[in-house]
Amino acid sequence: MEFNILKKSKKSNARLGVLKTPHGLVETPALVPVATQAVVKTLTSEEAEAAKCQMLIANTFHLHLKPGEKIVKNSGGIHEFMNWNRPLMTDSGGFQIFSLGFGYDLGVGKVLGFFPGKKGEGLVIDKTAQPKKVRITSQGAYFKSPITGEELFIGPKESIKIQEALGADIIFAFDECTPPFSSYEYVQKAIKRTHDWAKICVDNKKSNQALFGIVQGSKFQDLRSESAKYINSLGFDGFGIGGDLGETKKDMTKILSWIIPHLDEEKPRHMLGIGRLDDMENIIKSGIDLFDCTVPTHYARRGIAFVSGGKLNLSKSIFLKDKKPLDSKCECSVCQNYKRHYIAHLWKAKEITAMRLLTFHNLYFFNIFVENIRQKIKNNQI
RNA sequence: GCGCAGGUGGCAGAGCGGUCAAUUGCAUCAGACUGUAAAUCUGACGCCUUCGGGCUACGGGGGUUCGAAUCCCUCCCUGCGCA
Numbered sequence: 376m377e378f379n380i381l382k383k384s385k386k387s388n389a390r391l392g393v394l395k396t397p398h399g400l401v402e403t404p405a406l407v408p409v410a411t412q413a414v415v416k417t418l419t420s421e422e423a424e425a426a427k428c429q430m431l432i433a434n435t436f437h438l439h440l441k442p443g444e445k446i447v448k449n450s451g452g453i454h455e456f457m458n459w460n461r462p463l464m465t466d467s468g469g470f471q472i473f474s475l476g477f478g479y480d481l482g483v484g485k486v487l488g489f490f491p492g493k494k495g496e497g498l499v500i501d502k503t504a505q506p507k508k509v510r511i512t513s514q515g516a517y518f519k520s521p522i523t524g525e526e527l528f529i530g531p532k533e534s535i536k537i538q539e540a541l542g543a544d545i546i547f548a549f550d551e552c553t554p555p556f557s558s559y560e561y562v563q564k565a566i567k568r569t570h571d572w573a574k575i576c577v578d579n580k581k582s583n584q585a586l587f588g589i590v591q592g593s594k595f596q597d598l599r600s601e602s603a604k605y606i607n608s609l610g611f612d613g614f615g616i617g618g619d620l621g622e623t624k625k626d627m628t629k630i631l632s633w634i635i636p637h638l639d640e641e642k643p644r645h646m647l648g649i650g651r652l653d654d655m656e657n658i659i660k661s662g663i664d665l666f667d668c669t670v671p672t673h674y675a676r677r678g679i680a681f682v683s684g685g686k687l688n689l690s691k692s693i694f695l696k697d698k699k700p701l702d703s704k705c706e707c708s709v710c711q712n713y714k715r716h717y718i719a720h721l722w723k724a725k726e727i728t729a730m731r732l733l734t735f736h737n738l739y740f741f742n743i744f745v746e747n748i749r750q751k752i753k754n755n756q757i
Numbered sequence: 758g759c760g761c762a763g764g765u766g767g768c769a770g771a772g773c774g775g776u777c778a779a780u781u782g783c784a785u786c787a788g789a790c791u792g793u794a795a796a797u798c799u800g801a802c803g804c805c806u807u808c809g810g811g812c813u814a815c816g817g818g819g820g821u822u823c824g825a826a827u828c829c830c831u832c833c834c835u836g837c838g839c840a
Contacts, residue, residue, distance in 0.1 A: 411793055432792070470792045482798090486791060552792075589792090617792065648792035669793040676795050692785080722796095730795060 376545065376585035376612055378403075378643045378664075384752055388635060388662035391752045394430075394643055396462040396544035396585070398454060401429045403643065404659045404752075406650055406745050407464060407667040408738055411437050413447070413457040415738070416672055417731045420459040425708065426735050427742035430544075431459060432667045435537050436468035436529065440522055444540035452542035464545040464667075467534045467576075469569075469589065470617070470648070472516045473552035476506030483555055485619055485648060500553075502560040511551065513568055531572035532579050539582045547615055548576040550589040552647075555619045562593040566602050577609050585612035587645060593619045594626065596633050603637035613643040616663075620649070624657055631661035652681060652744060659748055660757055671741045675733035678722050681740050687715070689733065694719035707739035 377395040384390065394401040408415055408423065410431040415423045423431065433453060438444060450456040454463060473485065477500060510517040515530020529537075534549035550569045553562050573588045580586050588611035592598035606614060616634055620627045627649070638644060643664045650658075650668025658666060671681065678690035682702035687694070697715040709718075709732045721729035751757045 407792095409793060416793075416795065434792080437793090466792050474792085474794095484791065547792085550792095615792080620791095646792090651791055654791075666792095668791055670791055673790070673793055673795095676793090677790070677797080679790090725796065727795075 387660035403664040417734045426738035430462035432464040436471040448540040463543040465543040467547040467549040469550035476509035477554040498556045500557045531575040545585045548573045548588045587613040589615040591618045594621045599633040603634040615645045617647040635662040671737035675737045709736040
């Protein structure tokens with residue numbers, strides 16, 4: 376992998392770049408749509424490409440459970456397996472320590488602001504806390520398989536081994552994503568584990584895949600900086616920034632400002648799991664080159680289309696009488712060929728094509744949105 | 758015509774004398790969703806309200822009762838069976 380920075384903004388930390396992978400180029404900043412189970416849900420790989428996706432991210436944990444990395448490897452690797460001959464990353468499975476652990480227990484996402492009514496306010500995860508379904512040790516994490524119920528173990532070595540078998544262009548170090556409500560002491564303990572695991576990942580990788588190390592540290596300034604410095608010292612090919620990022624957009628920007636200055640400038644920085652439309656410009660201005668997010672695809676399966684003025688909920692009856700395309704300014708094939716009343720009908724009739732059309736449009740819309748931000752950097756606008 | 762079963766809010770379907778403006782599901786309406794969980798979660802859902810409450814409701818009419826969606830009579834309607 377090679378990363379070339381073409382331009383650095385004078386107005387912000389934004390930069391324009393090109394990432395070269397064995398499967399082609401990625402123009403950065405770029406959104407990396409999520410293909411957890413080696414598929415962008417509802418779309419074929421050709422459709423994901425037509426929706427202007429440059430790179431996808433699949434998941435180690437999910438693919439380890441099914442079909443198992445051996446099957447993927449024997450098929451010729453994940454690119455061949457899913458017929459995606461473009462750049463591809465795999466997430467390490469570290470996020471599942473959180474999402475199947477405290478995230479599941481508390482019913483929260485990693486961004487605290489979403490917690491309905493902030494019911495968990497005052498709740499603190501202390502130093503010795505353990506989630507119910509995941510047991511975290513200094514070695515790694517014991518998961519209960521959601522499929523068979525049996526206990527399975529994934530640590531840094533296991534994660535790297537699985538990711539090498541899967542064969543993506545870029546792989547991530549195994550980390551622990553700490554949940555909102557974590558106490559300082561808990562995060563301190565967790566980043567110690569994440570750092571130890573990062574070193575093990577570096578030492579155990581045999582392939583020539585690019586390996587990104589992940590910075591953690593939650594909302595604590597000294598821990599974020601400490602984590603950034605340490606991860607930066609290990610010689611990774613790039614960086615991931617993960618974990619809890621506070622409650623507001625300002626928090627997120629502030630936390631990034633504690634991290635970015637400690638990372639080698641010439642290496643790509645990937646923001647894990649963040650990428651709503653109103654986040655994009657902020658994180659890019661903070662110096663982020665890549666980011667993945669489930670929002671365009673996940674919301675599509677909830678009936679939501681993102682359009683120029685905001686978002687539309689196609690499950691509403693009002694759209695049954697609306698003959699306009701989802702977005703009259705959008706050039707995607709869905710907006711060229713279908714109207715809101717038809718998509719609303721498909722949604723009401725519970726036809727899966729509604730989800731497909733919305734997924735395609737949302738991805739195209741998000742990708743164009745980022746393309747426009749790249750243009751703004753070129754034009755010295757941000 | 759006779760016998761049996763039944764008629765409850767947009768629909769389906771509970772309730773079978775007071776705690777029923779009426780369980781629940783669907784539909785409808787509003788909101789949520791950030792390293793994915795494909796059909797999820799939260800709230801509203803008779804009318805009016807100064808949010809205390811008031812009014813009209815369980816096929817129509819009448820009756821019993823302090824009190825009826827719930828019991829009785831009668832009429833209308835629906836389904837099944839027999840002539």
